[in-house]
Amino acid sequence: MTRIKCCGMTRVEDALLAARLGADAIGVVLTARSKRRVALDQAASIVAAMPAFVTTVALFMDDDAELVRQVLRDARPDLLQFHGDETDAWCQQFGQPFLKAVAMGEGAAALPALQAYPHARGLLLDGHGAGEAGGSGKTFDWSLIPPDMGARLILAGGLSPANVASAVREARPWAVDVASGVESSPGIKDPARMAAFIQAVREADADR
Numbered sequence: 663m664t665r666i667k668c669c670g671m672t673r674v675e676d677a678l679l680a681a682r683l684g685a686d687a688i689g690v691v692l693t694a695r696s697k698r699r700v701a702l703d704q705a706a707s708i709v710a711a712m713p714a715f716v717t718t719v720a721l722f723m724d725d726d727a728e729l730v731r732q733v734l735r736d737a738r739p740d741l742l743q744f745h746g747d748e749t750d751a752w753c754q755q756f757g758q759p760f761l762k763a764v765a766m767g768e769g770a771a772a773l774p775a776l777q778a779y780p781h782a783r784g785l786l787l788d789g790h791g792a793g794e795a796g797g798s799g800k801t802f803d804w805s806l807i808p809p810d811m812g813a814r815l816i817l818a819g820g821l822s823p824a825n826v827a828s829a830v831r832e833a834r835p836w837a838v839d840v841a842s843g844v845e846s847s848p849g850i851k852d853p854a855r856m857a858a859f860i861q862a863v864r865e866a867d868a869d870r
């Protein structure tokens with residue numbers, strides 16, 4: 663079964679709805695480089711509202727280590743996710759499981775980065791270009807994904823209710839991650855689009 667992460671939560675009610683609809687994980691964005699950024703207290707409220715067995719993820723992009731520590735201390739997310747030029751060693755310093763995003767907008771030139779994070783629990787392949795923020799709604803050429811990524815492959819970038827079933831059938835990821843594709847405006851989730859996204863993943867799973 664493909665795991666589903668709904669990212670860029672800014673409201674407790676949206677995160678609770680994602681959990682009720684069957685999302686396995688929700689994400690909150692802390693980096694200043696995002697239109698979905700939440701303040702520390704809001705991140706803490708969203709994380710604290712999640713029921714058992716829904717993984718909470720905090721996103722950063724080339725942020726200060728002190729911000730990451732503060733978020734870990736005050737919001738207590740289960741996983742960290744890094745989107746910038748952070749190294750494997752830098753990501754490891756917090757002693758918390760982490761995901762590393764890889765910008766696939768550069769095409770095959772991005773592939774060496776997949777070898778650079780041996781300690782990441784998962785590699786989130788996103789459609790944006792190097793140095794750009796995620797949450798861009800950009801897809802990439804899924805045929806570039808190496809076939810041996812197994813449970814480390816988290817597919818992101820421009821996924822939506824319209825294309826996620828094809829993505830699951832073609833790329834066979836461990837998990838899919840969506841932000842803009844289930845929103846009515848940045849940071850505001852659309853209940854119908856979230857429900858349609860999760861249903862599309864489950865239908866594609868049934869065919870696998």
Ligand SMILES: O=C(O)c1ccccc1N[C@@H]1O[C@H](COP(=O)(O)O)[C@@H](O)[C@H]1O
Pocket residue numbers: 669670689691693695696697698699721722723745788795796797798799800818819820821839840841842843
């Ligand atoms: O969502 C953001 O604003 C964001 C900012 C900086 C780094 C990462 C960000 N989001 C991540 O990007 C993926 C894909 O987004 P989309 O579905 O293409 O809109 C999203 O799921 C987050 O993990």
